[in-house]
Amino acid sequence: MSTRSKDSDRGGPSGGRRRVTGHDVAAHAGVSQSTVSLVLSGNPKARIADETRERVIESARELGYRPNLLARGLVQRRSFALGIVVPELDNPFFTEVVSGAERVAGEAGYGVLLADSGQIPAAEHVMRLRERQVDGVILAGVPVETMPDEALADANVVVVDEPTGRYPGVASDATGAGRKAAEHLLSLGHRSLAFMGPADPSYTFRMRERGFVQALREAGCAITSPLLRRAPASVAGGDRAMAALLALEVPPTGLFCANDLMALGALKACAAAGVRVPSEFSIVGCDDIEMARYVTPELTTVMVPARGLGARAARLLLLTLDGRDTGALSGKPLEVEFVSRQTTAPPPRREP
Amino acid sequence: MSTRSKDSDRGGPSGGRRRVTGHDVAAHAGVSQSTVSLVLSGNPKARIADETRERVIESARELGYRPNLLARGLVQRRSFALGIVVPELDNPFFTEVVSGAERVAGEAGYGVLLADSGQIPAAEHVMRLRERQVDGVILAGVPVETMPDEALADANVVVVDEPTGRYPGVASDATGAGRKAAEHLLSLGHRSLAFMGPADPSYTFRMRERGFVQALREAGCAITSPLLRRAPASVAGGDRAMAALLALEVPPTGLFCANDLMALGALKACAAAGVRVPSEFSIVGCDDIEMARYVTPELTTVMVPARGLGARAARLLLLTLDGRDTGALSGKPLEVEFVSRQTTAPPPRREP
DNA sequence: AGCGGGTGCTCATACGTATCACCAAATACG
DNA sequence: CGTATTTGGTGATACGTATGAGCACCCGCT
Incomplete structure (x- = not known):
């Protein structure tokens, strides 16, 4: 209809210089930005006419709209991202923990910020992650007992394999x-x-x-x-x-x-x-x-079960964030299992 | 002075229910939020009296102020975070790439969002990272040639060990x-x-x-x-x-x-x-x-040099983001080096 | 006709920061 | 002494989204 709306069409999903925002979608669909927000991410109980809903969705698709999660995080006070701190990525055990946590988080729509603690103390890493407004932090292989309390206050921490009692955690037997x-x-x-x-x-x-x-x-x-x-x-x-x-x-x-x-x-x-x-x-x-x-x-x-520990830590954290009951998950340690291969045998007979 | 400022003192760094913002610091120091921003993160050329500067810094320290990087990212249109996509964390090679990239990024004040591609196609991962407004993405071990162009458009991609020519990258010989x-x-x-x-x-x-x-x-x-x-x-x-x-x-x-x-x-x-x-x-x-x-x-x-590749990819990306020249880094492939250990020897002599 | 109530949408505002335009006071200068 | 200029700071606004309050409209009922 208007030249303006024709302008925002130019180039399609990949052509625009500026990133496509909810306002652009609104203009294209002839509705307000609020409506766009309601349709695309709002509460499903929102009352939107089917016809409008489809028009908005179609516009969004056509323009290649992707919501800005920074903006969303700012207003919702949730970033939908987790932090995970490990002492060293070299150790395959931690790699598996990270891998397990990443999968669970990803499936729940959460991003994962990785911090390889290296030279910097873990407490500092937690601070940095919190500046990025992560909703929670998984600490694996980190000496939690030596960390200052205030570093972890209000931080939604889950500790892997170090049941301190001060913070929720998952552990193996x-x-x-x-x-x-x-x-x-x-x-x-x-x-x-x-x-x-x-x-x-x-x-x-x-x-x-x-x-x-x-x-x-x-x-x-x-x-x-x-x-x-x-x-x-x-x-x-x-x-x-x-x-x-x-x-x-x-x-x-x-x-x-x-x-x-x-x-x-x-x-x-x-x-x-x-x-x-x-x-x-x-x-x-x-x-x-x-x-x-x-x-x-x-x-x-x-x-x-390293991967399992990571996955479970992530699940526990996500449940905590949703305010759900977490007793079941943090309760009993994960079972370990003896694996018989080739490096054990009866001791050699005594030399006569 | 005012009761308000006394209020914001309550509990110190770890006590407050609400997170402390730049406004809180401003109130405590008796200046405006703008000033706080200028002191703590603004351009060093900003003209601030030494006395004021110190008062602000002291207030920030006292209140345990940590800037909200989501808000900063929103206005600056930079999140100071990188994404890194790998096919599998199981392969130690990629672990090392990630480790190298993480170190360089961390030292430069950048966060690292990890995406283990798993079942989800890499292009989708890139999209998700971009929703989180990462400033750039490192792709390692990802079949870039098969990815749709529009997925990577305007994405500041650096490719590890897959010199396609379409995107900047680092490679080994x-x-x-x-x-x-x-x-x-x-x-x-x-x-x-x-x-x-x-x-x-x-x-x-x-x-x-x-x-x-x-x-x-x-x-x-x-x-x-x-x-x-x-x-x-x-x-x-x-x-x-x-x-x-x-x-x-x-x-x-x-x-x-x-x-x-x-x-x-x-x-x-x-x-x-x-x-x-x-x-x-x-x-x-x-x-x-x-x-x-x-x-x-x-x-x-x-x-x-896997770690080196990761580190170099991160450096290349950071330079690109700063708009600096990148020719030197993306140019020549990294040297590889033969390592003689114990699994090679002259062939067995022919059976007579 | 009048009115309660649901439907469908918009307006305005807030989130926490950076930044530009502007201003008051102090200082320099002819 | 009057006017430039510098110094040190403030106010307002924008970033892109979510969301509560509110508004226009239509429907069914008495």
Whole structure:
């Protein structure tokens, strides 16, 4: 009708210099911007004539309209975005957590802001995410206990695998993981077992250790101090710690590692030292990262549902944001599962 | 002074129910919101008395003020956030790309929105990111050629390792990678060599193959069709393809894989078949993912600077956004580097 | 005819920030 | 001393959307 409306047509979806706004759609459809908003995102209970609704939708499609989520977020005080903080993307475990969370969030229409904590302290990352008005934050592998309270106040935090009690969270059955590893090794006949984990362990690592040690003790098979090795929870750390174990006067016959990366390092150290796995030495990891299946021999480990943890954390967060009940989700820890592969066997028979 | 200003004090940084805004800071400092904005984020050339400036900064600190980046983004038409789309976070290569990009972006004050493309087509992800008003998008491992043009129009796209010419991008020297693998194997004395790569290869995979095949041809050592295996670029795919190679009447003596994951699969298949690496068979991977160092024997490969690619993509994008010259960065491909480890050796001597 | 009530839409405003135009006071200058 | 000029700040507005209040209109009822 008017030249104006003809103007806004020019170029179609991809031609315009300026981004298409709700006002443009309104002009094109001959309605007000309010109506456009009501049709495209408003409450479905809004009273709009079918004919109008279709005209607006058609105009929006034709102009290639995409709502500006910054503007929406500003007025609704919700950005429909989550933040997720991990200590390092290098560790496949966290990658899987992120992946799981991203999928759930994406399906719910939420965006995901990633913060790889690196040098910057996690608290600072949380602040930055909040400046971006994320509706909530998932903290994975972050030492929550050492974070100042005010950094997390009013922040809708969900913590992965670090049940502090101060914040809602999802966790796996860490003591169960240690226990299952112990039971398996004991049942194979091992009596001299070692553990390796990081020196400044997170809650989960502590629980894995505790489960393992307790199960050993209950079996009347206490672990002695030289068999408890501290090293970074990485492949390099596992390598070093394993070398130390092999250098002992009386090395153990089997080992449980705080995570799979360490176990891979231990495996490597054995290969370098000419110790055959599993015939001469047994190794159990924890996490079941993808690589565990791909090394030779394949790593026996305890599966921790990383992707599931991430997904569940995201779901928990989304429910919290909707003000729904969250008791069911944050309640019980996720089950872990022992996975028998090729790095465990009965201990070698004593030399005569 | 006024009761109002006393009110906004209540509770300090962490107590307030409502988030503290620039207006609150203004009231507390006895200035206008404009002044607050000028002091805290405005152009440094703004003329503000030192005394006022300090008072505002002090008030902001005291109230725990954090600017709302949604509001800032709305008026500035810049969100100071980047999007990054990857096909799968499972592949460590992309994880490293993301990690590199995230670091550079973070240091520049940019946020990173992650989109793991999964089931949803990449074009749709780009749209969603643009709704969130990201200032630019990094596409890594995404089949850009098959994406509709209008999805990327005006989107400030930077493409990783897929130099289409239509969009700016950063790439590694893929043909060089293939060539270096070939030269190494040839120099060891191999004459019967195989290649494995995905059936529907991306540009980079095609170039790796081309470099390898051409170098062989130039050495008068053409590759025959049964030695060119197609399989998914994953560990499982490499495993299957290697099994097929070993089943040939006359198996090759060495192999170059399109990426490290396939090489790990090949390594696994050799172990399963009792073929000793490298004494009986040589394997060269490509990418140099972290795992390459951690398997036994350690994987010989061609290092592709994944983190560097991500970092450079981010830098390129940031420069583009600042309207700076980008020629230098998008120009030459990043160097790749041959990494000799333990999976290559001279071919076994012919059986007499 | 008068009126209550539903329908369908618009007006105005708010969200929190940046920024331009403008202004008062202080200072410089001939 | 009168007028430029600089200094230091304020007021108003815009960004693009959501949303409550309100308005015009039509329908059915008494």
